[in-house]
Amino acid sequence: MRTNRDRLVMISVQGTVSNPEHTGRHSVSHDGEPFMVPGTGGITYNVRVGDSAFGWEVDHVEPGVSTLLDQKDRNSPQNRGYHFYACVGNEAKVVTGDAKGAKGVVTGHHGGAEHILIDFSEDVLDKLTLDDKFLIKGFGQGLKLLDYPDVHVYNLDPNLLEKMNVVEKNGELHVPVVAVVPPFLMGSGIGSTTMGTGDYDIMTADYDALKEYGLTGLRFGDLVYIQDHDNSYGRCYRKGAASIGVIIHSDCKLAGHGPGVTILMTCAKGILKPIISQDANIAKILKIGRFEEK
Structure with a gap:
């Protein structure tokens, strides 16, 4: 398949772990039942890409590491840039802490939370902290299929x-x-x-x-x-x-x-x-x- 990959730019973006957030109060399910369970953010140790998306005692849980640039302003141009440039399949590298140098893979964008999700191996997850930073080689936005312009x-x-x-x-x-x-x-x-x-x-x-x-x-x-x-x-x-x-x-x-x-x-x-x-x-x-x- 012919693409324009040779015309795409690879741009660095850097984020950190998004702290898990919770109101501490119950929400109400689509069945009218109150619930109070874990949700988005943080380093999720036992839920990874490839696992079932159903059956967990959670709501909107994200596999692997949930990252963003600016927790205080998720809608800032800089955080939007981090979210935009990182593409599914991109390489992510830990640039701080005990896991410095370890590599992972971007697995998705989560809107609302404005998170970029990254998969790392289990041994890397165990070394990460909420203060660690990740450098992503953003590559893919602007990709075209040359024979299929539609x-x-x-x-x-x-x-x-x-x-x-x-x-x-x-x-x-x-x-x-x-x-x-x-x-x-x-x-x-x-x-x-x-x-x-x-x-x-x-x-x-x-x-x-x-x-x-x-x-x-x-x-x-x-x-x-x-x-x-x-x-x-x-x-x-x-x-x-x-x-x-x-x-x-x-x-x-x-x-x-x-x-x-x-x-x-x-x-x-x-x-x-x-x-x-x-x-x-x-x-x-x-x-x-x-x-x-x-």
């Missing part, structure tokens, strides 16, 4: 794209994904125009619908195909469109929420097609998280 690519390292086994056939791109998500299940984040940052959620209040469409086994890092959703210039329903994304945070108890999806590819026309494969997970593709090479 396909928009966001947040995707070209090296990861080349490993995704996309098949070109009759003017279409057939992309390996774990599952097809029907358009009516997409919720929180619809309407956002910040395509180079953030995510949006697969709603999970209707468990029967999840079972019907084979979504109850989703894992962090799974690539999914969102039917009839166009993310070209904002997140919206458009008949015949399609988007490819990666699962980046866990199921959620709040109405309108569920596993988060960072968008990697999208097209308003019927060019993107799904190939169902249980191996379509970035942890497997990049040999990180639960599938890292020992």
Whole structure:
């Protein structure tokens, strides 16, 4: 597949661990039940990319290390820049502390929290502190598929794209994904125009619908195909469109929420097609998280 990767710039951005936050009060689930459980932020030791996105006693939990630039002002231009330049598949390096020099991989953007998620091996996670800093080689924004100008690519390292086994056939791109998500299940984040940052959620209040469409086994890092959703210039329903994304945070108890999806590819026309494969997970593709090479 021809791309413009030779014209892309690689730019450094640097962040730190985002301290976990909590109100200390109960929230109310989509079933009307009060809950008070862990959520976003911090260093998550026992939840990693490749693990199930369901079944944890959490809400919006993020695998690995949750990072940002400025905890006091998540919407500052500098924090937005950190969020924008870091792409899924980028190399991240620890530049402070006992784990200095260790390398990890960016696995997703989480909107609202404005976090960049990074996977490191277990021995590195044990050495990290909340004061550590991470240098990311931001590479991927501006990526184009030269023979498919109607396909928009966001947040995707070209090296990861080349490993995704996309098949070109009759003017279409057939992309390996774990599952097809029907358009009516997409919720929180619809309407956002910040395509180079953030995510949006697969709603999970209707468990029967999840079972019907084979979504109850989703894992962090799974690539999914969102039917009839166009993310070209904002997140919206458009008949015949399609988007490819990666699962980046866990199921959620709040109405309108569920596993988060960072968008990697999208097209308003019927060019993107799904190939169902249980191996379509970035942890497997990049040999990180639960599938890292020992």
